Amino acid sequence: MENTIATQANLHRRVGLVFKYLLLSVLAFIVIFPFILGLWTSFLPTTQIAKGALHGTMSWQNYVDAFTQTPILRYLLNSLVISVVQMFAHLFFASIAAYAFVFLEFKYRDLLFYVVLATMMLPFEAEVIPNFQTARTLHLLNHYAVMIIPFLTSAFGIFMLRQAFKQIPLDLKESADVDGLSHWQFYWKVALPYSRISILTLAAYSFLGSWNQYLWPMLTTFTNRLRPVQDGLRQLHSEETATNWGLIQASAAIVVIPTLIVLFIGQHYFKSGLNEGSVK
Amino acid sequence: MGIELKEITKTYGQDAAPVLSTVNAEIQDGELFVIVGPSGCGKSTLLRMIAGIIPITSGTLTINDQVMNGVPPKDRNLSMVFQSYALYPFLSVTDNVAFGLKARKMAPAEITRRVQDALAMVSLTDFADRKPRELSGGQRQRVALARAIASDSKICLMDEPLSNLDAQLRVKMRSEIRELQRKLGLTLIYVTHDQTEAMTMADHVMVLNDQHVQQIDTPLDIYNHPANHFVAQFFGTPQINLFAATIAGDEASERITIDDTLHVQLNQPLAAGRYTVGIRPNQMALKPATTGGNANVLNVETLGEQTIIEVTMDSGQEVRIVQAGQVQIKINQRVTVSALGPAFVFDDQQTLIAEQGGVSDDQLVSVG
DSSP, X not given: OHHHHHHHXXXXXHHHHHHHHHHHHHHHHHHHHHHHHHHHHXXXXXXXHHTTOSOSOOOSHHHXXXXXXXXXXXXXXXXXXXXXXXXXXXXXXHHHXXXXXXXXXXXXXXXXXXXXXXXXXXXXXXXXXHHHXXXXXXXXXXXXXXXXXXXXXXXXXXXXXXXXXXXXXXXXXXXXXXXXXXXXXXXXXXXXXXXXXXXXXXXXXXXXXXXXOOHHHHHHOOSTTTOOHHHHHHHHHHHOSSOOHHHHHHHHHHHHHHHHHHHHHHHHHOOSOTTTTSOO | OOEEEEEEEEOSSSSSOOSEEEEEEEEOTTXXXXXXXXXXXXXXXXXXXXXXXXXXXXXXXXXXXXXXXXXXXXXXXXXXXXXXXXXOTTSOHHHHHHHHHXXXXXXXXXXXXHHHHHHHHTTOGGGTTOOGGGSOHHHHHHHHHHHHHHSOOSEEEEESTTTTSOXXXXXXXXXXXXXXXXXXXXXXXXXXXXXXXXXXXXXXXXXXXXXXXXXXXOHHHHHHSOSXXXXXXXXXXXXXXXXXXXXXXXXOEEEEESSSSOEEEEEEEEOSEEEEXXXXXXXXXXXXXXXXXXXXXXXXXXXXXXXXXXXXXXXXXXXXXXXXXXXXXXXXXEEEXXXXXXXXXXXXXXXXXXXXXXXXXXXXXXXX
């Protein structure tokens, strides 16, 4: 009797698991299919793609063409410079602002924080026109600076790091006070290392956000010398009269690679439990 | 020399009631001074004011004859051990101990020497490269102690350092801390809510309750001469029994009555009136009563070398009695409870006004 109940329970569990994985597999396939399709076509000759066929001679020719016939390397360099600079600036400004909101005491601190939060309600698209006016008046159009300056800090970053800093036990701050650490020392030696998971998450988020910028660079850059990758792709598409789909697919695949690298490295760090043992 | 607190008061906000009011104390160099009290009595606040982490509202704090009000913590030259240990999770044990020394810009060779000495002293040398999360609770506690040892300051503040440890470890660490304090000649201010820690470790104890200092004395003087109800109840396990008692008639008398069979004979007369009498559980006796009696047995705890008996008096009051040895007595047994003699008498302000042989002769033993 016991045996049959145990066997039945086991069976139920197995059937449940099979269904769960089946559902997950279907969902995963739906998500990844366009990506696979894009990758697949990047190896096919354009003539085949144009006919709507999904088979043909696979070759690296599209990739070779992308590097030799288009300014994609320049686009990549532009994006890399913009994204890296923006990422570090964003981390720095968001973290010092968050630090002030947590560890410094000043009048209207919380009110000020809510004002900062309120700016999250405004979508970037709504700020595009005034920002464009400002950039034009400052003669910053068609310059690296115009693609970095509006994103030096963000309410989201401040919010996220403020929450992270609030997790730091008050005892650590008091202990540091007894040891005589200044605010800058505490920020650098304790607050940042303690919150490194949040910092890395924000770094990845910031880098990818910058890498995938499209609307703002499109409005503010006019030459290939400065265009970042996403607008570069668009440029390739519009320059080719008889659109070379194979070439564009190959370029798109190249553009995606840094994104994957960032996510891959990032996930290695997103381990939980790194802060255990500080306080009981 | 030492640390002196004069009229120290702490108030949060301008019109709020003080969380600590007019604290006066003198702490000698090289002594272990325990601040004890129930949670919320302001003992951690007092410690943080001495450390300089929170400002003093009014009053004067002097350390080695120098007024320290407003001086930043690092210039007070003291170390502190926190209840939560406050270790840096991303640093190894060595780096945790060295952290404060580096912040004070000590020479690297000196830091290495001090860290090694401190780790050896708390027997953590083998764990020097581990991260706090790879240590047990007791080991983390030792890292926190090592930080205080490595520091060159002679004043150390500890905020309930043992409250996160299990009972056995706590007993062990109690004597280890005491030993370290003597060996290093530290002036140690130790905050705890545990009267046992206060009794066993302290040179002097400050009892805090209700934002006020209740008594400052040596542990035994506090046990033998509690200044008021609160102190009497706070020290000693099981808790002291407090009875409502009267001296009947109009004239002063030496006989103070609790009920028909329970009374205490004082060695000097007291004016007639109502009082509270405190009798420690080990200064009470009971014997089974076939007829009469004044209490029923409620509960019996046998600890092996002694027995704690809880009885309900006919007045409804519950009373604890400790008897030596293993006493066989049944629940609900009718008993007669009497007092052996030693007792404390408190007036209606809950203040001690008379005592009757606080220590009996068989308790005072001198060795050597």
